[in-house]
Amino acid sequence: MNLLANLNEPQLAAVTLPNQSALILAGAGSGKTRVLTTRIAWLIQTGQVSPQGVLAVTFTNKAAKEMMTRLSAMLPINTRGMWIGTFHGLCNRMLRAHYRDAGLPSTFQILDQADQLGAIKRLLKANNIDDERYPPRNLQMFINNAKEAGLRANAVEVNDDYNRKFVELYAQYDAQCNREGVVDFAELLLRCYELLDRNEILREHYQKRFRHVLVDEFQDTNRLQYAWLKQLAGSDNAIFAVGDDDQCVVGGTEVTMSDGTVKLVEQIRVGNMVKSCVGGGKMGSSRVWRVHYRTEQTQVVTIRTQKGRTLTTTPEHVHFAGYAVGHMPARFFLYMMMKPGVGYRLAVSGHRRARHSKYLPP
Ligand SMILES: Nc1ncnc2c1ncn2[C@@H]1O[C@H](COP(=O)(O)OP(=O)(O)OP(=O)(O)O)[C@@H](O)[C@H]1O
Numbered sequence: 001m002n003l004l005a006n007l008n009e010p011q012l013a014a015v016t017l018p019n020q021s022a023l024i025l026a027g028a029g030s031g032k033t034r035v036l037t038t039r040i041a042w043l044i045q046t047g048q049v050s051p052q053g054v055l056a057v058t059f060t061n062k063a064a065k066e067m068m069t070r071l072s073a074m075l076p077i078n079t080r081g082m083w084i085g086t087f088h089g090l091c092n093r094m095l096r097a098h099y100r101d102a103g104l105p106s107t108f109q110i111l112d113q114a115d116q117l118g119a120i121k122r123l124l125k126a127n128n129i130d131d132e133r134y135p136p137r138n139l140q141m142f143i144n145n146a147k148e149a150g151l152r153a154n155a156v157e158v159n160d161d162y163n164r165k166f167v168e169l170y171a172q173y174d175a176q177c178n179r180e181g182v183v184d185f186a187e188l189l190l191r192c193y194e195l196l197d198r199n200e201i202l203r204e205h206y207q208k209r210f211r212h213v214l215v216d217e218f219q220d221t222n223r224l225q226y227a228w229l230k231q232l233a234g235s236d237n238a239i240f241a242v243g244d245d246d247q248c249v250v251g252g253t254e255v256t257m258s259d260g261t262v263k264l265v266e267q268i269r270v271g272n273m274v275k276s277c278v279g280g281g282k283m284g285s286s287r288v289w290r291v292h293y294r295t296e297q298t299q300v301v302t303i304r305t306q307k308g309r310t311l312t313t314t315p316e317h318v319h320f321a322g323y324a325v326g327h328m329p330a331r332f333f334l335y336m337m338m339k340p341g342v343g344y345r346l347a348v349s350g351h352r353r354a355r356h357s358k359y360l361p362p
């Protein structure tokens, strides 16, 4: 079967890139997932990798299934044993295979969001914690944010007493999960990351195995997921990532640098250190590792606050605002959302929903 027959020119170029890491950016519905799937088939068909040497991460289980179905249609191979799945699915598989090294019972259970909230409520009750002052949902979010930033309780920065209590409860929650042999969604990833981080033999085993690591919806990967991908890729393997780059900031947008100074976004260069959200309501320093410029005539939205500050943004993207540099952690963020055909709304992340927010016409 000619895998490449129905591809358009940029798709063909992406699918047949040489064996090296690549980031493919393209708009919604432009065929990114198709490119990723066809790339896997092409790599296998041309003998560049065996089906066992591929690790592909998709966003949903449904997308993973679809990818396997498409692959089976393209190639006479059995896709069942292939490592194609979500971050959670793949980490779960790795932890099941190495449960002892990961410090888990062989039968560990996974907590979904509702189970996790139940476990947190139980913990608060058992410790006589005032759940009005420490709402279970906030604690859940705090724990998940910290885990997604790769931080265990002992690594979370403590700024005040309120925050300290959250950290303490996070540690107790983890202890409870360990006692009960259960693992929440964020834990699947963190536990797997830690396993590979401290176990060099295992890490090298998987690095030797997964010569090609492919990632769909790359723009949505968080810090921990990215770190996990880097672990698997090592220094020799190729990461092929596809994503939607229609998530840009408008020229002239001010960016706060790590040292507190401000630059316009177009002045940002690779290697600069900028302030960025690092999860858990905290700001950290991040190094810029790529810059992309694009000239585009598009509709923008400008918000002017009563104090006279303005924020200009593209309608496709939500922008965070409302944090004060130096006054961290921020417990919530203000952002803008848009519903096509309905309009714009300013909203607040987390539990502090804006009471009187409503959609404004475009
Ligand atoms: N060259 C092509 N010829 C025919 N159909 C195509 C081609 N490229 C993509 N398509 C079809 O367009 C649709 C969107 O493709 P795909 O899901 O790969 O896009 P995507 O960029 O991943 O989308 P999203 O932004 O939703 O993730 C699919 O039905 C796919 O089969």
Ligand SMILES: [Mg+2]
Pocket (backbone or CB within 6 Å): 032, 033, 034, 216
């Ligand atoms: Mg897609």
